[in-house]
Amino acid sequence: MRRRIATPSPVALPPLWRVLALAFGLLLAGAFGVARAEESPDGPPKYLGVVTCAGSTCHGAGHPVGDARINQTEFLTWHREDAHAKAYRVLLEDKGKRIAQNLGLGDAASAPECLACHATFVSADVRGKRFQLSDGVGCESCHGPASKWLGQHVTGEASREDNIKAGMYRTEEPVSRAALCLSCHLGNQDKFANHRLMGAGHPRLSFELDTYTLLQPAHYRVDADYRARKQVAPHVQVWAVGQAAAALRTFELFTSEKWQGKSVLPEFAFFDCHACHHVVSEPRWAPRATTGLPPGVPRVNDAHVLMLLYLAKAIAPDLATQLHDGLLALHKASLDSREATLGAARGLSELVKKVQGKILAHTFSVDETRAMLDSIVAGGVAGDYRDYAAAEQAAMAVHALTDSLAEAKALDDARSKTLAQQIKVLYEVLQDQNAYQPARFSGEMQNLASALK
Numbered sequence: 298m299r300r301r302i303a304t305p306s307p308v309a310l311p312p313l314w315r316v317l318a319l320a321f322g323l324l325l326a327g328a329f330g331v332a333r334a335e336e337s338p339d340g341p342p343k344y345l346g347v348v349t350c351a352g353s354t355c356h357g358a359g360h361p362v363g364d365a366r367i368n369q370t371e372f373l374t375w376h377r378e379d380a381h382a383k384a385y386r387v388l389l390e391d392k393g394k395r396i397a398q399n400l401g402l403g404d405a406a407s408a409p410e411c412l413a414c415h416a417t418f419v420s421a422d423v424r425g426k427r428f429q430l431s432d433g434v435g436c437e438s439c440h441g442p443a444s445k446w447l448g449q450h451v452t453g454e455a456s457r458e459d460n461i462k463a464g465m466y467r468t469e470e471p472v473s474r475a476a477l478c479l480s481c482h483l484g485n486q487d488k489f490a491n492h493r494l495m496g497a498g499h500p501r502l503s504f505e506l507d508t509y510t511l512l513q514p515a516h517y518r519v520d521a522d523y524r525a526r527k528q529v530a531p532h533v534q535v536w537a538v539g540q541a542a543a544a545l546r547t548f549e550l551f552t553s554e555k556w557q558g559k560s561v562l563p564e565f566a567f568f569d570c571h572a573c574h575h576v577v578s579e580p581r582w583a584p585r586a587t588t589g590l591p592p593g594v595p596r597v598n599d600a601h602v603l604m605l606l607y608l609a610k611a612i613a614p615d616l617a618t619q620l621h622d623g624l625l626a627l628h629k630a631s632l633d634s635r636e637a638t639l640g641a642a643r644g645l646s647e648l649v650k651k652v653q654g655k656i657l658a659h660t661f662s663v664d665e666t667r668a669m670l671d672s673i674v675a676g677g678v679a680g681d682y683r684d685y686a687a688a689e690q691a692a693m694a695v696h697a698l699t700d701s702l703a704e705a706k707a708l709d710d711a712r713s714k715t716l717a718q719q720i721k722v723l724y725e726v727l728q729d730q731n732a733y734q735p736a737r738f739s740g741e742m743q744n745l746a747s748a749l750k
């Protein structure tokens with residue numbers, strides 16, 4: 298996995314002409330003017346383009362502005378450090394071109410199949426005059442179309458709620474944020490990275506809301522003023538909400554005719570990649586209690602459900618028993634028939650909704666957070682994360698829950714240090730997905746269990 302938590306790799310700077318064009322555009326039309334010119338009260342909100350946000354007195358300052366509530370350098374952070382700023386550019390590079398060619402899509406940078414996730418890909422009628430697909434995943438991909446809120450937002454008088462009413466997206470709230478990020482990092486009814494895309498050379502996708510929020514170079518600072526304006530969910534809540542959302546979205550796509558298809562073979566992207574893709578000269582199969590499957594069978598990727606199972610073990614034992622049975626039923630059905638498998642997935646999805654209901658109505662205490670951490674680590678000791686995708690989720694869960702305990706000041710310095718060191722080791726074991734050794738991961742989970750005692 299490509300975890301770059303401590304040192305986000307700098308994104309190559311764009312050609313000089315592009316920066317100059319941006320700056321020039323800003324001189325010509327201040328954000329306020331653009332908003333007024335493009336506003337049509339009755340029409341749908343429009344996407345105005347990154348240039349509209351990047352004015353030097355708005356979000357395009359070169360240095361944080363001393364007494365301002367926000368950094369005002371959001372544009373530079375995004376532009377220089379954030380992978381989203383180069384999401385379109387990779388479509389022009391060899392690796393992007395090759396994937397599209399392999400799929401017979403022609404030019405990647407004009408293929409809707411790629412632009413859907415690599416740009417703010419909205420229909421032509423809602424693109425403002427300065428909108429450019431080449432901005433990649435820009436401000437409005439996440440913050441929503443600006444035409445109806447830009448004016449009131451520039452004056453600084455509008456409240457968060459006023460802006461949200463005018464189409465700004467509720468990025469700080471975990472349920473909304475999960476839906477937003479998952480639309481591209483997992484997929485939705487309109488877009489999905491299926492196994493053909495993988496076969497053509499696309500990287501495997503994985504996502505955990507809390508960790509990926511940390512991984513995105515922060516263009517905002519969570520200080521006292523921020524907390525006064527916005528609700529800040531603790532890491533544990535962000536993690537739990539994200540797991541439930543990802544599990545439900547996976548089942549939704551898994552059971553949809555559009556993405557599952559009707560072919561004699563199921564859609565491989567819903568299975569654990571490394572169940573099929575690993576070296577055959579080193580057999581490594583061992584039983585896993587939560588599948589009940591014999592050797593030689595690909596496993597449905599159940600990483601998010603496993604996390605919810607361990608979450609439920611700590612806070613809702615009844616639901617945990619049901620989830621465990623549901624998981625076994627799903628894996629068993631996969632040996633049976635397509636209909637049985639889809640039926641079991643729908644059943645499990647209903648159960649996950651119950652867990653989600655519990656999570657949304659819950660405030661996790663320090664004791665519960667600690668219990669979930671212990672429970673997830675116990676799963677590792679029991680060998681439940683033999684599949685790479687599950688091990689990845691377990692490592693990120695340990696990270697998120699430890700951060701949450703630290704945030705609540707429930708860990709002393711020495712303990713924090715030991716745990717941080719051990720999380721680093723977990724990430725190291727996962728560094729190369731092709732060389733993943735389940736037994737080693739399980740051993741490191743055992744070490745973590747000792748460190749937590």
Ligand code: HEC
Nearest residue numbers: 387392393396397405410411414481482484488489490503
């Ligand atoms: C469902 C959304 C989705 C679709 C559709 C999609 N991508 Fe991606 N793509 C992503 C995400 C998300 C990443 C980043 C994955 C990560 O690092 O976790 C990515 C990463 C990539 C990368 C690697 C980027 C890098 O910096 O190394 C390339 C190249 C790429 N995509 C090309 C394409 C091409 C070409 C198409 C169309 C054939 C396409 N993608 C379609 C979501 C998508």
Ligand code: HEC
Nearest residue numbers: 350356366367371372375381434435436439468469517523
């Ligand atoms: C991939 C999604 C994403 C993109 C792209 C993105 N942001 Fe954000 N932005 C977030 C998230 C998540 C937060 C934190 C939650 C929040 O405060 O709403 C945030 C927060 C902010 C804040 C709030 C700061 C505060 O103190 O309230 C500003 C301002 C902002 N972004 C501006 C921008 C600008 C300008 C761009 C484009 C240059 C941009 N963002 C691009 C996701 C994104």
Ligand code: HEC
Nearest residue numbers: 299380383384387414415434438477478481509510512513
């Ligand atoms: C419109 C689609 C889209 C949305 C929405 C989106 N992303 Fe992304 N994200 C991408 C693509 C595409 C890439 C890969 C870009 C590249 O490397 O060229 C990416 C890359 C990333 C990366 C870098 C991954 C790596 O391996 O280095 C992080 C972290 C990330 N996204 C977090 C988030 C978070 C958090 C959210 C929600 C707040 C979010 N993204 C919303 C499309 C999206």
Ligand code: HEC
Nearest residue numbers: 492495496497498500501565566568569570572573574595
């Ligand atoms: C059920 C087994 C199975 C699963 C699960 C599976 N694949 Fe595959 N994969 C295959 C087969 C079969 C091929 C075709 C091999 C060939 O053409 O030689 C393939 C081809 C590929 C290729 C192209 C390899 C090449 O050099 O041609 C990539 C990359 C790939 N898969 C990635 C993935 C990823 C990522 C996942 C998980 C999201 C995944 N696969 C899940 C069976 C699987």
